[in-house]
Structures are given as C-alpha cells and as structure tokens.
Amino acid sequence: MIQLTHVSKIYKNDSVETIALDDVSFEIKEGEFVAIMGASGSGKSTLMHIMGALDLPTKGTYLLDKENVGKLTDDELADIRNRKIGFVFQAFNLLARTTALKNVALPMVYGGIAKKERTKRAKKFLEMVGLADRIDHTPSQLSGGQQQRAAIARALVMNPRLILADEPTGNIATAQAEEIMAIFQDLNDKGHTIVMITHEPDIAEHAKRIIHLRDGKVVNDSNHHRQKRTKN
Numbered sequence: 001m002i003q004l005t006h007v008s009k010i011y012k013n014d015s016v017e018t019i020a021l022d023d024v025s026f027e028i029k030e031g032e033f034v035a036i037m038g039a040s041g042s043g044k045s046t047l048m049h050i051m052g053a054l055d056l057p058t059k060g061t062y063l064l065d066k067e068n069v070g071k072l073t074d075d076e077l078a079d080i081r082n083r084k085i086g087f088v089f090q091a092f093n094l095l096a097r098t099t100a101l102k103n104v105a106l107p108m109v110y111g112g113i114a115k116k117e118r119t120k121r122a123k124k125f126l127e128m129v130g131l132a133d134r135i136d137h138t139p140s141q142l143s144g145g146q147q148q149r150a151a152i153a154r155a156l157v158m159n160p161r162l163i164l165a166d167e168p169t170g171n172i173a174t175a176q177a178e179e180i181m182a183i184f185q186d187l188n189d190k191g192h193t194i195v196m197i198t199h200e201p202d203i204a205e206h207a208k209r210i211i212h213l214r215d216g217k218v219v220n221d222s223n224h225h226r227q228k229r230t231k232n
Contacts, residue, residue, distance in 0.1 A: 001162060001193055002028035002051060007060035009046050009216075020046040021057070022216035030161065033188040034195045035204035038213035044197050045166065047213065051195060052085055052164045053077045065161075082110055086155030090167035092147045094139040094154075100126060101135040104154045111158055125153035129183055145176030152183060163187065165196040169203050181206040 009021040021043045028034055038044045049055040050062055053069050062069045064080065072080065081087075094103045104122040113121075126135050129149040139147050148168060155163055165184070169177035185206055188194050196207060204210050205224075212220040 001030045001032075001065060002195070003061075003063040003066075004050075004057075005061045005063075007050065007057040007062060009043070009050065009055070010058040019216050021050075023060070024213075024216070024218055025060075026211065026218060026221060028193065028195060030193050031188075031191055032193055033184070033206075033208045035207035035210045036195065036197050036213065037199060037201070037204050037210060039199070041215075042213040043216040044213050046216075048164060048166050048195075048197050052087060053080050082107060083158060084160055084162055086158065086160035086163045088148070088151050088155050088163065088165040088168045090170040092139065092144075092151045092171070094147055094150060096139055099136050099138055100131060100142065100150045100153075103139075103150055104157055107154060107158050121157050122153070125156050126150065128156070129153045143176070144172040145179060148172055148176070148180050149183070152180070156187075161193060163192055163194045165194065167197055167199070169198070169200065177203065 004027075005025050007021055007024045008019065011018045011020060024043075024047065036044050036047060046055070050057055053064070053072075056070050064084065069077070069080070095106070101119070101122050104126055105118040108118040108121065123132075123135060126132060129152055131146060131149050131153065134142060134146060139150075142150065168184075169180055172180065181203060184194055184196070188208075194207075196203075198204050209221070209223045211218060
C-alpha cells in the first residue's frame with residue numbers, strides 16, 4: 001500500500017538547509033499496524049505529512065496504492081486525502097461549537113454524500129467507538145478520551161483504506177489511552193491499515209511493527225508480537 005523509495009525532505013531558509021528526512025526507504029503492506037517512533041526532531045511528523053499527502057518529498061518517490069503521489073495535482077491530492085486516508089490527530093481537531101454527530105459527518109460533506117446518508121453513517125461509527133449516547137454533545141462536553149473516539153469515528157466515515165494517527169494518545173489519560181489503542185487494534189483486526197506516530201514505547205507495543213527514526217533516518221525496523229487488547 002505504501003512504498004517510500006529514497007525519500008528525503010529538505011527545508012531551506014535563506015542559506016540554511018535543514019534535513020528533516022534523509023534517504024528513507026520502506027514499504028507498508030495492506031493490513032499492517034505500524035508504529036513510527038523517534039525523539040523530537042527525528043523526522044516522524046514530516047514523514048507522517050508525506051504519507052498523508054499533506055506534503056511532498058524533496059527527493060525520492062512516494063507511492064500510495066502504486067500511484068506516484070508526487071505527480072498528482074492539488075485537487076487530486078485533496079481527493080486522495082478525503083477518500084483513502086483517515087487522519088487522527090493528537091489535538092483531536094474537532095470543531096468546538098459543533099456536535100459529535102456533525103463533526104463526524106464533516107468529511108462526507110466534502111465528499112458530496114447526501115445528508116440522510118451522512119447522518120446514518122456518522123451515527124453508525126459513533127456507536128462503533130462507544131459514543132452512541134454522546135452524539136449531540138459538543139467537544140467541551142466530552143472527556144479527552146471521548147473526543148479522541150469521536151475523531152476516530154470521523155476518520156472512518158469515508159471508509160479509508162489507510163488510517164494515519166499522529167500521537168493519538170498524547171493528550172489523554174493512561175486508562176483512556178488503553179481504550180483508544182484497543183479500538184485501533186480492533187480496527188486492524190478487521191483489516192484496516194494503521195500507521196501511528198508515537199514517542200511512547202508502551203503505546204508502540206500495541207502495533208505489530210515498529211520503525212525507529214533518528215536524525216531523519218530509519219535506524220531500526222522490526223516486527224514483534226504486540227500487546228493483547230485491553231478488554232473494557
């Protein structure tokens with residue numbers, strides 16, 4: 001599903017060059033659950049932006065479903081982000097004055113899906129993440145864990161083949177983080193491909209594969225037996 005070949009990202013400011021990614025190559029197959037780890041400044045967020053078609057590499061190629069992302073137009077990139085990729089962010093990125101139901105339905109508005117179907121799908125995925133009784137609540141009426149559940153539901157409504165999660169447990173308590181990881185593991189068991197950025201080793205252990213970055217380079221890439229799912 002994902003193929004990065006000699007990908008580098010270089011930021012230039014006047015006469016200064018900053019190498020955020022340095023000759024990164026790896027593949028992620030459909031159905032994998034991969035954690036990407038690294039210290040601050042290791043390049044993991046830059047890598048996530050490239051995999052999410054939010055940024056383009058300076059050098060090298062990125063293929064998503066065998067399609068060269070670097071050759072797509074802005075409109076084509078936007079279409080891929082809406083149809084193929086579900087994003088989950090550390091800060092949740094929910095609209096503050098909007099209900100959970102409408103927040104989850106938002107990607108379908110951009111996808112041109114009729115209102116009746118939007119409502120039906122949004123309710124379905126909110127129920128899936130355990131928020132059936134919170135659909136009319138705004139983010140301020142939800143706990144951090146509940147907000148992240150709503151964000152996961154929003155990431156799923158367009159039935160994306162790839163879920164990109166950037167520090168998804170960074171702003172929630174440990175118990176809530178375990179609940180979120182149980183949801184990710186369940187989604188992966190159902191066939192979703194998940195790539196997760198994290199700096200927390202105990203969170204990374206829920207994945208099936210861990211890629212370590214340091215100074216923009218891949219320094220380790222290993223498969224392992226993940227932690228068992230937490231039962232709620």
